[in-house]
Amino acid sequence: MKLANVLSAVNQIEKSKFVNFLDRVCSEASEQDKELAKRIRNIDGQIKDASSSEVTQLFKLAMPLLTREVKHLLALSGAQAALLVNILSRDGNCVTQISWIERLYAKEWKSINDHSKIIKELLDKEAEPGVFDENRRLGIYFRCLYEAFHNDELINREAKITDEERGILNVLAYQLDVTAEDKVAIEHLVHPIPKNGVQDCLNQLREIGLLFISKKEQTVYVPDEIVAMLHRIQGKQIADKHLLRILRTLSDAELSNILKAHDKRIRGIERTEKISSIFKMGLSVTQILAHDLHAEKTQLNEKKERLKTLVENLQLTLDKLGTTLEERISLIIDTLNNSADKEFNVLSAAGYKALFETIAKHNPKIVKLLREEFELEDNIEIDIERLRALSITPFDILYALTNDEVKELKTAMGITRRGDLRQVIVEAFANATDKLIDNxxxxxxxxxxxxxxxxxxxxxxxxxxxxxxxxxxxxxxxxxxxxxxxxxxxxxxxxxxxxxxxxxxxxxxxxxxxxxxxxxxxxxxxxxxxxxxxxxxxxxxxxxxxxxxxxxxxxxxxxxxxxxxxxxxxxxxxxxxxxxxxxxxxxxxxxxxxxxxxxxxxxxxxxxxxxxxx
Structure with a gap:
């Protein structure tokens, strides 16, 4: 949900924490920012009395300052806050009941704890002399992270990892090819993530303006604009659903290339497992598109041509294609990040509903699949209104299906027109709406x-x-x-x-x-x-x-x-x-x-x- 709609959905008390945080940041910044100071003067300097539109406009103006402040405060908030932010910023979790967040947290905590035990067993093994294998790489990262966390204790300060230390550790992890999954597990070994206390941590995140809590409905709201900000803080270039969309568009050979580039096993691995493994590695989209998906001796022009094909496969509309490889990748990322409104506008509300009902008719497991794909609550009804509130577009639903399942759907619907499978299915429902308008x-x-x-x-x-x-x-x-x-x-x-x-x-x-x-x-x-x-x-x-x-x-x-x-x-x-x-x-x-x-x-x-x- 957009920030303006969340502000409308919660009462004055529930949005007060956000407004107070925005007020503080804006007041401190208005001395240097003339435009921000002017906007505040227009509402008589009382942000607390501002309308939803004024609050939204101030939020947009103060975005760079808010991002810097939130990043600093999150660094001081500990591992539990980082884990919760990771959960809340994922697709499908922006409007969620507190009880469901607690279940997701428990599931995530167990996964991290189990993986950390595997890492510890690996680290306890004696590294083979002269061999720079996974054991040695993870051991180096572990020792550096341990030092970054505990060095404060030498000067009688609370142990923590500062922003600067985190930046150095991220560079180190990249150079050592330590995946995101391994990074979290190693940090859990050094500084264990609390197993309980989710509600207290949610209140802590509310204090710094990251979410809204409706006590009556026991529901947490994280506006789309804040999700985008959290992605930038996390260094996430695109939403998870768009990364999965790219991976599902790649060939089996290209998926294997990505795994081989990071010394991961590829023999006997099914396509869905390859995609899942790559997704969990936390690789940047730039790294995947510029290097990993291509064979070792692929020339620059071949890489650029492959990205041109990828643009066509993803049905992206670009004003220009870009002349360099870097520019082409940047355009793909920007287009995906700004695709939601366009994808919703392809179909009317009636067309979207008809599409969803037709998919459910021909593929009854779609609701279960969407629950798994977007971590949707077990006890809520999955309908178009809910999907729209979670920014799940018609294309997101179709990309949750495999290519073979989309082919079966197209055949079952009696669509004979050639072209991109998902595109022709969506267009069929746009035409169906036109027919209803005619009548x-x-x-x-x-x-x-x-x-x-x-x-x-x-x-x-x-x-x-x-x-x-x-x-x-x-x-x-x-x-x-x-x-x-x-x-x-x-x-x-x-x-x-x-x-x-x-x-x-x-x-x-x-x-x-x-x-x-x-x-x-x-x-x-x-x-x-x-x-x-x-x-x-x-x-x-x-x-x-x-x-x-x-x-x-x-x-x-x-x-x-x-x-x-x-x-x-x-x-x-x-x-x-x-x-x-x-x-x-x-x-x-x-x-x-x-x-x-x-x-x-x-x-x-x-x-x-x-x-x-x-």
Whole structure:
């Protein structure tokens, strides 16, 4: 979830620790940073009273300072904090219950402890004279880390590893080819990670602005922006899911090359085990792409050509390919790091849901696979809203499947078009959404006969939900930010808004999509109670409701008059045929002139005039 949405999801007390930390860092830095000082003056110097959008803007401005401060504080926080940060910054763990974090921590601690025992047995063996093997390499790193940790005790200070010492140890580990897995296990030997005390450590991390804790829901939130910051502090160039995406794109021979480059066994190792082993080694993406995946005598031009193919295999859109090997690698990393929004926008909410349901139908193990891939909680329902909140895109789901499984899915779906397997599957669902938009009026009127005539198979019970999803898709095509994260955060079991459109970090439009089988839509009293409840939920989350927009096939005269006379909320009404007409006009223009203000006039909107204005 984005920081702005997390701020909306938690109450004032729960976000106070973050705001206090941001306040302190900004106050100390504003003396040197004129732009930051100006922003603080704009909110009268009171960050604690700032809106969600102002807090988000300050966070972005203060990012370099925050990163430096957090890195320093984490270095002083000990091994337990480092382990928790590693867990919380992994894919799928940014919105998680405390009990689940404790389970992941216990599992990780056991894995590290078991591996450290193996390392200790290796270190206890006498190294063979004159042989620079794994035993000797790990022994050198162990002794250096031991000295870095305990040298403070010689001057009567608390034993710890400073930022500077950590930097030297990282260089040493790289030169000795000590993997990330081995580094953690060796440090556990020198300075054992506590087995208990997770909640206390979470509170410690909250004090330095790294997470939010909802006591009522016993849930931890780590905003996407903070996850990205933690990755930079950890020296992680891309998210784990993107590293796995790259590894799954490589050939078996290339995976073997990576293992051979680090003296790892390759005979009798299955492809999935090779990928798992490489992933656990903690290698940098730059190292893999520049050196490890290539055979020993591969020429520079051959390496560059291989990366060009990799770009095509990953379906990355680059403005330029890059002339040098280093530039090409940098462009791949940057594109993957900024791919989430683009991958979500490929499909509408309706298309994403249809894709997920189809994959689950043809490959029932997908939910279990996603739980394992992204460490998702056992007791939560895996649905599209949850996946979006965790920044898991349609492509992330398809890359969780093997190439053979994706081929089987494509065949089962009856897709015959050639091209990249995952791309053509996603595009098939984009086309399915277009078909529903073409029949938008029939959906609104619950006209099953017309839908079946146009080869759209849908049960009557599902029409309302499908109409809501297609309405979201239309708003997305019109360029609106349909905010599923915010909708999820404000919805309750009783009050569930259909659509929330974010106009800015603070301003929203509430959308309601109503179907009606016979005649005009006339249920004003019921609808009025619903939208006022949603408006109250939005305002409690610090959002200003600029407008309520109700979409239905047609409206009764009484409904229109009641909406116009309602003094509590601003209501606009739009007929389904009119919304479709606006979309058609929007798509017909090369440079459409369309603004949300056209939907905020109040009363029954005149779609013909809006379409002409576009």
């Amino acid at each position: 938008y009026e029939a959906l609104a009127k619950r006209d099953l006969a017309t839908l079946k005539l146009n080869n759209i198979e849908i049960s009557e019970a599902d029409i309302g939900v499908k109409f809501e999803e297609v309405t979201k898709a239309i708003f997305e095509e019109l360029g609106f930010a349909v905010d599923e994260d915010l909708r999820r955060s404000i919805n309750t079991t009783k009050d569930k808004a259909d659509i929330l459109i974010s106009l800015s970090d603070d301003d929203v439009i509430i959308g309601e999509a109503k179907t009606c089988k016979n005649g005009d839509f006339a249920k004003y009293s019921t609808t009025s109670r619903q939208i006022k409840a949603y408006a109250n939920r939005c305002e409690a989350a610090g959002k200003r409701v600029s407008q309520v927009l109700i979409i239905a096939p047609t409206f009764s005269t009484d409904f229109i008059e009641s909406a116009e006379l309602d003094t509590e909320v601003n209501i606009s009404l739009l007929e389904a045929a009119g919304l479709k007409k606006i979309l058609e006009a929007f798509k017909a223009r090369r440079n459409p002139n369309f603004s949300a203000k056209l939907l905020t006039k109040g009363g029954l909107l005149k779609a013909d005039l809006i379409a002409k204005r576009i």
